Amino acid sequence: MLYPVVWKNNSVLLIDQTRLPNEYAVVEIHRSEDMAEAIRTMIVRGAPAIGVAAAYGIYLGAREIETSDRQEFLHRLEKVAQLLRSTRTTAVNLFWAIGRMMQTAYRSLGTIAEIKQILLETAQTINAEDIQTCQQIGDHGLEALPKTPEKLTILTHCNAGALATAGYGTALGVVRSAWREGRLTRVFADETRPRLQGAKLTAWECVQEGIPVRVITDNMAAHCMKQGFIDAVVVGADRIAANGDAANKIGTYGLAIVAKAHNIPFFVAAPISTIDVALAEGSQIPIEERHPVEIYQVGNTILTPSGVEFYNPAFDVTPADLITAIITENGAFAPGELIKSKLK
Ligand code: MRU
16 A cells, blocks of 8 residues: 555655656655645645644654743744644645644643654554545445446546545545445546646556556546546545535536536545535635646746746635535535534
8 A cells, every 4th residue: 555654763754746657756854844845845745645744744843842841842833833834725634633733732731752752643643544534435435436337437636545645545545445346447537737646646546556547638528528438526625615615626626517517426535624614615715826837837848928927726616516425434425414424
């Protein structure tokens, strides 16, 4: 199994996702500032994975604080948390994991050394829980997928795989479970402009496991659906509002519209930590905007004439009424019933 975030020998090992598929490189992180940079530059990316990485980032920051004064320790730890929170915008798992770590620190009444130890253990727990959660999502997804045809072709967008989580994946977790049970013919992977997580990462993960994968450019999805190639769409999510509206990689919303037009079920697979109950609806989800270089430059080639303007939102929001079901570790829920998933 593929683990993009690993605690080993007192440091965090990250698979460098900016180098895949051409190079498999591992980056060793010792300091919270370096973890923040790794999240910002997308060495580690994907909502659950950045949550796990940030949790370790809090511990790395904590262990650098040399004081025996609890107030000073917490004050300096809060600065570490602020830095990590500033790295990405949309994925709520980042804020959720940092919140859980900070709550642990505030609630621990032991010595500073004991607080540091419990922070490490909490980060490791978040890490281990995410792997288990993804496996549960995969298996619940299997139950939610259409019963016919017996073998399905699933379209996915971006990378919601092992690389985007602590392991196994959310949308690709469903794909993995379907493959294991003999219910999958192949995956169609949208290339996912502008950063190409589908072409680079989803395709790479599938190849590692011998799962048949066909890469298409994003503008081919509607045509493939019309041709009858696609039985279901399964995507991940970065933040889900209380009403079931779901933010995911830019292009997901369009995909949901064309899936509806072709009567193809559209599933969102995500852990419960992705649900932001503080937000009533998707319009309240903050959308990260990234540098236009992602649009105008591929490798060393500039694609556009000078003098043009750019708009580069990294995520969009799919309205709940386009979503067949949201698959969580507690089961698959109609978007309107999502709140029940948290209560189970
Ligand atoms: O910008 P990224 O690569 O971090 O975006 C990732 C996605 O949009 C994923 O689909 C989402 O985080 C779900 S990951 C299980």
